[in-house]
Amino acid sequence: MSGAVTKSAHDFDPLDEVLRPPIDETEEDRVIRQAQEAEARRVSQAIDDSIRAEKQAQKKKGIVRLLLLGQSESGKSTTLRHFQKLYTPTAFHEERILWRSVIQLNIVRSVRTILDALSDLRLPTLDSGGEDSDDGGANIPQELEMLQMRLTPLRHIEALLIAKLIPPSEDEAASVIGSSAISAYHSHRSRSSERSWRAQEVFVRPGATWKGALAKSTRSRPVSLGNTGMQTRDEAQEVIHSCSYDIMALWNDRLVREVLRRRKIRLEESPGFFLNDLDRVTALNYTPNDDDVLRARLKTVGVSEYRCEMEAVAGRESGTEWRIVDVGGSRSQRATWVPFFDDVDAIIFLAPISSFDQVLAEDRSVNRLEDSVLLWKAVCSNKLLANVDLVLFLNKCDILDAKLTSGIRLSKYVRSYGDRPNDMETASKYFRSKFSAIHREYSPLPRKFYGFCTTVTDTTTTAGILASVRDMVVRRHLKQSRLL
Numbered sequence: 001m002s003g004a005v006t007k008s009a010h011d012f013d014p015l016d017e018v019l020r021p022p023i024d025e026t027e028e029d030r031v032i033r034q035a036q037e038a039e040a041r042r043v044s045q046a047i048d049d050s051i052r053a054e055k056q057a058q059k060k061k062g063i064v065r066l067l068l069l070g071q072s073e074s075g076k077s078t079t080l081r082h083f084q085k086l087y088t089p090t091a092f093h094e095e096r097i098l099w100r101s102v103i104q105l106n107i108v109r110s111v112r113t114i115l116d117a118l119s120d121l122r123l124p125t126l127d128s129g130g131e132d133s134d135d136g137g138a139n140i141p142q143e144l145e146m147l148q149m150r151l152t153p154l155r156h157i158e159a160l161l162i163a164k165l166i167p168p169s170e171d172e173a174a175s176v177i178g179s180s181a182i183s184a185y186h187s188h189r190s191r192s193s194e195r196s197w198r199a200q201e202v203f204v205r206p207g208a209t210w211k212g213a214l215a216k217s218t219r220s221r222p223v224s225l226g227n228t229g230m231q232t233r234d235e236a237q238e239v240i241h242s243c244s245y246d247i248m249a250l251w252n253d254r255l256v257r258e259v260l261r262r263r264k265i266r267l268e269e270s271p272g273f274f275l276n277d278l279d280r281v282t283a284l285n286y287t288p289n290d291d292d293v294l295r296a297r298l299k300t301v302g303v304s305e306y307r308c309e310m311e312a313v314a315g316r317e318s319g320t321e322w323r324i325v326d327v328g329g330s331r332s333q334r335a336t337w338v339p340f341f342d343d344v345d346a347i348i349f350l351a352p353i354s355s356f357d358q359v360l361a362e363d364r365s366v367n368r369l370e371d372s373v374l375l376w377k378a379v380c381s382n383k384l385l386a387n388v389d390l391v392l393f394l395n396k397c398d399i400l401d402a403k404l405t406s407g408i409r410l411s412k413y414v415r416s417y418g419d420r421p422n423d424m425e426t427a428s429k430y431f432r433s434k435f436s437a438i439h440r441e442y443s444p445l446p447r448k449f450y451g452f453c454t455t456v457t458d459t460t461t462t463a464g465i466l467a468s469v470r471d472m473v474v475r476r477h478l479k480q481s482r483l484l
Contacts, residue, residue, distance in 0.1 A: 063321045064473055067340050069379060070350035071371055072299075072329040072361070073271055075395045075456040079348065080306055080326045081294055082462050087308040087322075092293075099288045102296045103281060104236045105161040105202070106272030108154050111247055113267065115148055117259055141255065150246045157236050162202055164236075165298075203299035237284060244282035251275045269354065269399050272297025295457050303327050303336060320474055331362045334375075341384040346473045348391045349379055350456075353431050354399035356413045369414070376435060380442040389476055390439065391469050392451040394431050398458070400424060428453045 021033065068076040085092045121140050140148075240247075250256060260267065267273055272295065274281050281292070288296070304326045325344075327337055355368035376392070379385065401424040404410060410427055411417040416434075420426050432451050439449050450472065456462050 063323060064346070065344045066322060066324045066473065067337075067344045067347045068324065068326045068350070069337065069347055069375070070329050070393075070395075071352070071368065071375060074329055074350040074352045074372070075393070075454075076326050076329060076350055077298075077300060077304075078271075078294055078456045079350065079393070079462075079466075080304070080324060082456065082459075082466055083308065083322075083324055084306060085290055085294070085459075086463055086466060092290075096288045096290070096293055099293045099296050100234070100286065101161055101164050101236065102298045103272070103274060103288055103292060104240055105158065105165070106297055107240060107247070107274050107278075107281065108158045108161065110267055110270075110273065110275055111151060111154055111250065112158065113265060114250060114256060114260065115151065117263060117265055118144060118148070118256065121259070144250075144253065144255065147246050147250050147253075151243055151250070153239050154243060157239050161236055165202065165204060203301050237282075237286065241282050241284050244278055247275070247282070248278050251278070268402075269396075270297070271295070291457070291459060294459065300326070301328050301330075301333060303340075322470075331360070338384075341382060341388075344385075344388055345476070346389040346391060346469075347379065347385065348393060348469065349376060350393045350395045350454075351376060351431075351435065352396045353394045353428075354396040354403060356400075356410060357403070357408060367413070373434075373438070377438055377442050380439050381444065383444050386444040387447075389447070389450065389473060391472075392435055392439070392449075393454045393456070393465075394428065394435065394451065395454045395456055397424070397428060397453045398455040400427060 021030065025033070068079055070076050081092075118140055259265075267275065274292075274295070280286065306324045306326070307321060308324075309321050325340055327333065327340065351369075351372040353369065353372075355372070358368045360366045360368055360371055380390065404422050404424055404427060409422055411419065411422070417427075417430060420430060432453065436449050436451060439447075450469070452465050454462060454465060
């Protein structure tokens, strides 16, 4: 008896009970129910067929997924813009005028950094010791005070530009810890970081939202007209133009340069530096060129995907679609990387080797170069990426060369460099060897090392490197698809 009960309990299917027709079902109800079930099966089959067809179409078309990785300010967004310039040049050129507001903000923020550094010269409470002691308690010369007063309108322009970049429906104008150019300064001047200017940086969400906001602000000019943007009145450009002489005087002042040097504020090394191009970028009819767009700095948070189609290769009806994903590089955003590891064909990892003497904005106890090395180890050793090609860009080699030429000793910050010559060629070979050794030691499976010394703001050289990377990735992708 108990055995029969046990068997009955095991055979009970609650789903079957739910789907079973009602006992008192009429003939009319049965016809309606069967028609509904047939329609549900038809819809389900159509969905399955659509998914199957999409997968087959993607396989036939050939989709290459490329991921850009690296710490914040490593050059990921600039590399993405290079891809856009090379493979969708029409759209890239049409959007150049929209970058004018970004470049205007870059100029204003550079001036703001200088003015705030100068304002601390008046503070009588600055530390009397240390390498900055000889400017503590100093007074600003009268001519610089006059410059400060005449440049006051730029504060209004800064607020105006932020409002233009940030859609009013979104609270994107958040503040994050600022650029590496002033990182060394704030490590020594914690008191000034409590002042009004906190080295905060505006960021936007990726995608076309901020571009759409700018396009709406120039209603009289369709975006497709590209270079005709100068016909629209631009208050920010007018004010910056009127202040251009004073900005030049401020930047070229010997005392200003000395204060910046002592406080290790390296504006020239920062993304979005245009103070050496003031004659051109402050002109009333200024329209950004390709290089300006590549050099402009606009911090993005979140994940940005860019799609483009390469030309067709022999034996294929259509070109290869590339999906290039740029993810945030700050420490708080690195948790978003892993979900993209599952379905990626190649990774470009950017390591800014010029940052050997800088610290992370998020954690001032961590050297930026050391952070890049640790990130590279983590990427190389990740088992999800065992079969993924890793392409290393040892980036910002131009800044590294300038630092070494100026006399900054690499061995002071990188002890293992030893007594090697303090020149660009030796240093680049050293870094390439170190990153290659990590790649070889930490990769779960043997794979070829692809490493390049790059300056991603150098259009010609970077275009050649990206073309080589493209060919390498496509060849591997076709082999894996058994099309070669």
